[in-house]
Amino acid sequence: EMTKYYIVEVKYCGPNRNDAKHVDLERYEIMTTPPRIIATGEVCTGGYLGASRNTARYAHGVYDSLSAAEYALQTGPLRYQRFRRDPLDDFPYNVLAVYRPGRLPPMSDEALDQWLEYSVDISADDTHMDLVRQAGALRYEVEEEGYSVTMERMLSALEGLRDKARRGLDD
Structure with a gap:
């Protein structure tokens, strides 16, 4: 069984959305486990997955390699954003890469x-x-x-x- 790679967008959806501290919650994760709809637990590779604790999640496709997923991030519907790759300090084992929108970290x-x-x-x-x-x-x-x-x-x-x-x- 070949490993598949999934892109999940994580977006803050709570109050005070323009607060700098919330900007950095927004990210794209490339994962090796299929994303699931929060309410039902069913696998979903495209669209809204639900929200919990002021954070909404969206699936953006399934890819055959990490490089294909990274290429999709840069060229797909998200191509107009500039990204910076994050160090993977506190992410779960199934998250291989994290990209933040914006070329630069937000000013507090x-x-x-x-x-x-x-x-x-x-x-x-x-x-x-x-x-x-x-x-x-x-x-x-x-x-x-x-x-x-x-x-x-x-x-x-x-x-x-x-x-x-x-x-x-x-x-």
Whole structure:
């Protein structure tokens, strides 16, 4: 019996989805045991497997080799994402490889807030479009530092700074 390789996507589906601490829960696992539907236990190689503890799982096919599964990750429906391979420190024995979306690890909320304190000048009268323009440029700078941050997270941080500036005017 030849070993088969299965791709399973793991996605956080609980509250506060844009929180940096949840970003790193998202991953693609290449496993040697067939994925099963959580509710019924039946084998499923394509589609939604169910969710438990704020984490949803999706099956993305069956492959004849590890390299075929890795190639599918890079060229299939997921090809528009950039991946980084994770060290396999705390995964079960049947998980052979783990890929995280994004080329770079996410910047923590604390680090982002600290970095923004020194990097930006947000004023009380900045419009939403001003913040959107700035967010795009700042995301690029964060990547230059070796980290990633989602557009939503960057925007909410900038809105927070603008609200703080507005409160400062009211005092």
